[in-house]
Amino acid sequence: MNMPRDTRSDRGSAFGAGLDPLSDDALLVLYAKGDTEAARVLTGRHLGRVFGFAARLLGDRAEAEDVAQEVMLRMWQVAGTWRSGEAQLSSWLYRVTVNLCTDRQRRKQRRPTDALDDVAEPADARADTEAAVLARERVDALQVALASLPERQRQAVVLRHIEGLSNPEIAAILDVGVEAVESLTARGKRALTAALAGQKAALGLR
Known part of the structure; x- marks a missing residue:
């Protein structure tokens, strides 16, 4: 993840822990003034959520990582002009993520691709129990079903029912x-139910 480098000592990390209770707005102000610990706290607070959201929209972890990096970069870029109280940072991050994912999906539509190749992931070698395999299959089935939805429906469903x-x-x-x-x-939601209907028995769903 690209973010400002912290060249301070371990004392800086200890100080950063004290920033945890601060609001996103306050942390952005501190970062804009050069406080890299504020950047670390913001990254820890939002990166995982941004990545997970992008992965649901794109069905591709590698592309989701790229999007998450770009979202964080844009957050650093707006820190100096961020207007506290006008918008929640989390909402702004979701909006930027939606826009970046939409751009990527439209570019992919212009060139041949196999969407299912983007969805499937190698099984974790440690996850060799029947329950773990079934859980993975459920996740993959949901991702494939999500990918079948129109773009706006997928965004709304993920934001409402997953986020x-x-x-x-x-x-x-x-x-x-x-x-x-x-x-x-x-x-x-109706489209997802229909897409998963034929797989309920195999996936152990009711």
């Missing part, structure tokens, strides 16, 4: 009305 955001929050991120979000999530 746990409220409809008004999703509306702000996707720049649509709340009623549109409700429609997108409802249609997306």
